[in-house]
């Protein structure tokens with residue numbers, strides 16, 4: 001079995017990993033770069049490819065999906081596909097048929113492609129319905145972590161899942177995003193919820209600038225919202241929350257967003273009287289709503305990656321949106337910290353570790369000098 005990391009060894013985003021046997025070739029993720037670094041020949045990479053597996057719907061993993069020829073099967077989590085469809089129908093309607101053909105993954109439902117067996121394992125990340133993949137072929141096992149973390153609501157299942165369904169692996173392909181982002185302490189999603197509760201009690205009108213598809217974070221604010229206050233969003237966001245509500249029905253009340261109200265001017269008097277928490281994005285019409293409420297009674301919380309506010313990945317739209325607004329930063333990473341990565345390595349005991357989705361591969365090479373590698377051909 002061969003593993004080739006086409007992109008992502010020394011950068012965050014744009015991940016593409018190829019795993020092949022003599023008979024079969026699959027790709028895990030086919031992502032767009034956050035900012036252009038490394039040109040690649042996608043046509044060449046897709047040659048003789050038997051299937052593409054997406055770990056989750058973030059652009060740095062799924063972004064190049066449109067360049068995949070129609071005869072190559074594509075896999076994405078079933079609920080993730082619904083959420084991604086909603087996103088695409090808002091931003092890029094003509095691409096909907098391309099998303100419509102995706103095959104759906106479900107936790108632990110094994111997919112066989114040629115002589116390979118792929119098992120999707122549900123993980124906690126800032127994208128809903130995200131997966132690690134256990135790939136087995138020619139008597140070898142590879143675990144590809146995708147993006148994941150150890151401090152989210154679903155993270156408690158991580159180690160038991162690895163123990164029960166993975167065991168020891170030959171190769172671990174792991175993300176290392178957080179190893180270069182050590183600017184803030186890692187709060188758990190629950191700790192973040194407590195902080196949010198405290199802040200939200202102090203002001204009647206709360207606006208939360210968040211990613212529309214970060215369901216974990218939205219659940220945090222939904223449950224932190226003081227009793228009696230409205231939870232508001234626009235109709236696009238409501239559609240996404242309805243998908244999560246339906247998908248988790250009977251399994252978890254954490255993602256039950258049934259009490260969410262769609263914003264409408266006719267309801268403004270009620271909102272004004274009772275107070276609310278409203279989910280917003282960097283749109284002009286959302287900014288107009290913020291400006292309707294007196295600065296001393298409102299609270300704006302920014303709960304996305306700090307990187308969009310300054311530096312290489314600065315988002316001009318967001319900067320403009322927030323200009324003149326006094327906002328609080330309240331966020332925690334969607335990625336595993338060093339301790340979680342170490343525990344995972346201890347658990348799956350890989351002979352070889354291949355870092356991806358990281359700007360600090362050095363961390364792996366120093367900590368595991370005999371095991372950390374960049375390319376590999378396994379003897380089978």
Ligand SMILES: [Zn+2]
Nearest residue numbers: 013058060147
């Ligand atoms: Zn990513």
Ligand SMILES: [Zn+2]
Nearest residue numbers: 056058127147
């Ligand atoms: Zn991600």
